[in-house]
Amino acid sequence: MxxxxxxxxxxxxxxxxxxxxxxxxxxxxxxxxxxxxxxxxxxxxxxxxxxxxxxxxxxxxxxxxxxxxxxxxxxxxxxxxxxxxxxxxxxxxxxxxxxxxxxxxxxxxxxxxxxxxxxxxxxxxxxxxxxxxxxxxxxxxxxxxxxxxxxxxxVMARKFVALREDCTAGEAVEQMREEADRIRKVFTVYVTDFDGKLTGTVEVGKLLLAPDEQTLGKLMNRDVIAVSTDTDQEEVLRLARKRDMRTVPVVSGEGHLIGRITPKQLTRIAADEANEDMLLMSGVSGEARSDDTVFRIVRGRLPWLLAGLVGASVAATVVGSYEDQLAEAAILAAFIPVTMSMAGNAGLQASAVAVQGIATGALWSGDILFRLVKEFFAALFNGAVAGVILAALVLIASMIVPLEAPGRLAIATSLSLLCVTTLAAMVGATVPIILDKIGIDPAMAIGVFITSSNDVLGVLIFFLMATTFYMS
The missing domain is CATH 1.25.60.10 (MgtE N-terminal domain-like)
Incomplete structure (x- = not known):
């Protein structure tokens, strides 16, 4: 209080x-x-x-x-x-x-x-x-x-401890004491050459345990990782997580040390990127805020809504092209929401995992094919289970409600669910990777794009299966 x-x-x-x-x-x-x-x-x-x-x-x-x-x-x-x-x-x-x-x-x-x-x-x-x-x-x-x-x-901080290679451990500790008021927390001492170019790092713990006369050139870790000033903050975060770095040094184009990304900034970047991804996955501009004006709200959301409208219109067009089949077998209309829902869910699940892997650096280039193969077989199994359950429900329903050719209807709906689930999962797993390769935030894939594309594919596959196995 x-x-x-x-x-x-x-x-x-x-x-x-x-x-x-x-x-x-x-x-x-x-x-x-x-x-x-x-x-x-x-x-x-x-x-x-x-x-x-x-x-x-x-x-x-x-x-x-x-x-x-x-x-x-x-x-x-x-x-x-x-x-x-x-x-x-x-x-x-x-x-x-x-x-x-x-x-x-x-x-x-x-x-x-x-x-x-x-x-x-x-x-x-x-x-x-x-x-x-x-x-x-x-x-x-x-x-x-x-x-x-x-x-x-x-986002870099300009406060850091940087000493030359010929500086001794004792001198470095003394320098850290003098900088204590200016720099609150020091985890790493940066080592530079005579021109001020970053050549290595020394952890504070190692520095305190070293003999006073030992030079930093002999103590330092020369396998130093640094970023340039124009490196995207998401890439900085990915690098820090992958290499387990508390701070990330920032260098100029000539290799001179000019700043560092502190633990506090890394935490803030992680929060910012998570919030941006959440907004993009919801079909909202990554720059949206709770205090936006009406104009900013409309400008940030309307393009995504219109993109969703286009996708829904294409799906409606596909449904309309099978008007004769629906007129002949109205029962097919009851399964359209089921198919679209399964396609959307399967696609969102796969894309969410892919985006998370890309954001955390867990998805490596050499690992992509193996991940996609695993995603394919997992989706195939999930689709098979869902298809069998739907087929059983159709057969059970035929005992209560009169259905024409319930056996063929069960086969058509179960096969469509199998194909839709598998294809939607592959689209969801692949599109974020492609977007990341061409420099577009992969979180955009989880929003309108995945939902709309899978709705269209789901409806198209459903009617193809219904036409082949039920209407024939």
């Missing part, structure tokens, strides 16, 4: 550790709202200075938007920046109005460039770009804007 000034009791905040708000904080919310309405800036600032930034963040997110904006603008530089670090991106972007951006411009202009750059990394990209645009005279901060979105250069 946060402490408060005695004259402002009982205005206190109980930390909310779950998504559900606590009723005990309702009185505090009411009191804060009244102080904001009354314009009691001095009193409320004195109160919140004694709160933990996380508690202030929770308070902001529970207030009405107009009150949150005003309160945020009232906060002085020190607590407000700490609060921003705790806010989720969607809340930060809501609070970042022109007057607030001017407030942060003044704050950043007075900071060390490295500290300012690190703080900028806490903001959503669009807000950071706006702040950078307001700091034209700060060259080092503005350099960040030169890197493309979602690249290593955009």
């Amino acid at each position: 946060s402490s408060t000034a005695s004259e402002l009791e009982p205005v206190a905040w109980t930390r909310e550790t779950s998504q559900e708000p606590l009723e005990t904080n309702d009185d505090t919310l009411k009191a804060v709202r009244e102080m904001i309405k009354a314009g009691k800036r001095t009193q409320i600032v004195e109160l919140l200075k004694k709160w933990d930034p996380i508690d202030v963040m929770q308070l902001l997110t529970r207030l009405r938007l107009k009150h949150a904006r005003k309160l945020f603008q009232w906060l002085p530089a020190n607590p407000s920046i700490k609060v921003v670090a705790e806010l989720r991106p969607e809340f930060r972007s809501i609070l970042m109005e022109a007057t607030t951006l001017d407030q942060f411009r003044d704050i950043l202009a007075g900071l060390d460039p490295e500290d300012a750059t690190e703080i900028l990394n806490e903001f959503p990209d669009d807000v950071a770009d706006e702040l950078i645009a307001r700091l034209p005279d700060v060259e080092e901060i503005a350099t960040r804007a030169s890197y493309a979105d979602d690249t290593a250069g955009r």
